[in-house]
Amino acid sequence: EDQVTQSPEALRLQEGESSSLNCSYTVSGLRGLFWYRQDPGKGPEFLFTLYSAGEEKEKERLKATLTKKESFLHITAPKPEDSATYLCAVRHGSGNTGKLIFGQGTTLQVKP
Amino acid sequence: DTGVSQDPRHKITKRGQNVTFRCDPISEHNRLYWYRQTLGQGPEFLTYFQNEAQLEKSRLLSDRFSAERPKGSFSTLEIQRTEQGDSAMYLCASSTNAGYEQYFGPGTRLTVT
Numbered sequence: 001e002d003q004v005t006q007s008p009e010a011l012r013l014q015e016g017e018s019s020s021l022n023c024s025y026t027v028s029g030l031r032g033l034f035w036y037r038q039d040p041g042k043g044p045e046f047l048f049t050l051y052s053a054g055e056e057k058e059k060e061r062l063k064a065t066l067t068k069k070e071s072f073l074h075i076t077a078p079k080p081e082d083s084a085t086y087l088c089a090v091r092h093g094s095g096n097t098g099k100l101i102f103g104q105g106t107t108l109q110v111k112p
Numbered sequence: 113d114t115g116v117s118q119d120p121r122h123k124i125t126k127r128g129q130n131v132t133f134r135c136d137p138i139s140e141h142n143r144l145y146w147y148r149q150t151l152g153q154g155p156e157f158l159t160y161f162q163n164e165a166q167l168e169k170s171r172l173l174s175d176r177f178s179a180e181r182p183k184g185s186f187s188t189l190e191i192q193r194t195e196q197g198d199s200a201m202y203l204c205a206s207s208t209n210a211g212y213e214q215y216f217g218p219g220t221r222l223t224v225t
Binding site: 004031032034036041042043044045046049087089091097098099100101102103104105 | 116143145147152153154155156157160162167168170203205207212213214215216217218219221
């Protein structure tokens with residue numbers, strides 16, 4: 001069964017303290033791994049798509065990487081405005097499914 | 113703003129009542145998705161349309177739930193005989209045929225009392 005697990009569940013950082021969020025996945029034929037940011041009471045905001053092992057994507061202080069079993073979201077020198085829940089999702093390869101399978105998210109708090 | 117829009121943003125209803133939510137996708141997007149999210153969890157897939165055709169439904173979508181996209185543009189999600197367990201955020205997303213990235217709306221927060 002397709003499954004996505006994110007760790008840690010919660011992360012508190014000081015401003016400027018770099019760290020990484022983990023997304024482990026089990027999926028039959030990966031057709032994309034997605035990272036989203038979600039602020040309280042709002043819908044998820046798309047950040048990155050990764051398709052194959054070794055791929056990397058960057059946006060401002062965020063960098064996403066992908067291996068055959070997991071993805072990391074690296075946050076470099078975070079600022080308080082980076083505080084949010086970060087969601088990882090996968091799409092599997094069979095059929096014409098549109099379904100994304102999400103992890104439970106990592107809630108990041110960055111203190112000034 | 114040309115993003116995904118949802119209406120209403122909040123809905124409070126009594127157990128047993130019917131509710132309907134609307135989603136307007138990004139205009140050039142042919143695919144439309146509904147998800148449900150409870151507190152502390154990631155979104156769970158409910159159903160998916162390509163144009164007006166409903167191509168996939170989750171087992172979560174009991175017979176009290178029905179979704180439509182009659183003209184391939186906006187979509188509605190109806191919940192009949194609501195239960196307290198239906199309380200959640202209902203999220204709509206859209207994408208192009210070719211793209212896998214799904215863009216989400218702000219959600220409709222349903223509270224069943």
